[in-house]
Amino acid sequence: EDQVTQSPEALRLQEGESSSLNCSYTVSGLRGLFWYRQDPGKGPEFLFTLYSAGEEKEKERLKATLTKKESFLHITAPKPEDSATYLCAVGGVAAGNKLTFGGGTRVLVKP
């Protein structure tokens, strides 16, 4: 069964203080690793899809990287508006069309 573990569970940052979120996964035949941002009471907002080890994607202050066992979401010089829960999900061959989500990392950026 696919498994996704995100760490830390929560992260408090000062504005401008860069950090990284971790997503460790176990999957049989990775078909895609997805990062989403979720604000309280709202639907997950798509950020990135990574398909193979070594792949990197960037969007504004966010950069996602992928290895064979984990993915990192780097937040560079965060602003208060980057405060949200960041979710990681994997899709693997064995799980059919089922995405498995991690528990998320709650990020709070203080001004």
Added chain:
Amino acid sequence: DSGVTQTPKHLITATGQRVTLRCSPRSGDLSVYWYQQSLDQGLQFLIQYYNGEERAKGNILERFSAQQFPDLHSELNLSSLELGDSALYFCASSQGQGISETQYFGPGTRLLVL
């Protein structure tokens, strides 16, 4: 705005009742997925439909059922509701049916069972 719409936004009902949640996918998307998000369980996949046919099933209870109509909108029916069914229910859509497709989520329906 992802382009996925869900109605209603909020639903309050009593135990034992039945409710229907509705989802319209993004224009051009053929797959619809349903998820449940509760505080203790995180985001859990329930079921997927592609072009009107069931494609994948997750941890969906027998009391729950879904369908996708010819116009591609989908409905999730929850019956014999229990207190533990209180949660956020999300619909997502993607162009194709494969697991490598990016899923775009709607704003969700918050269900409260009293």
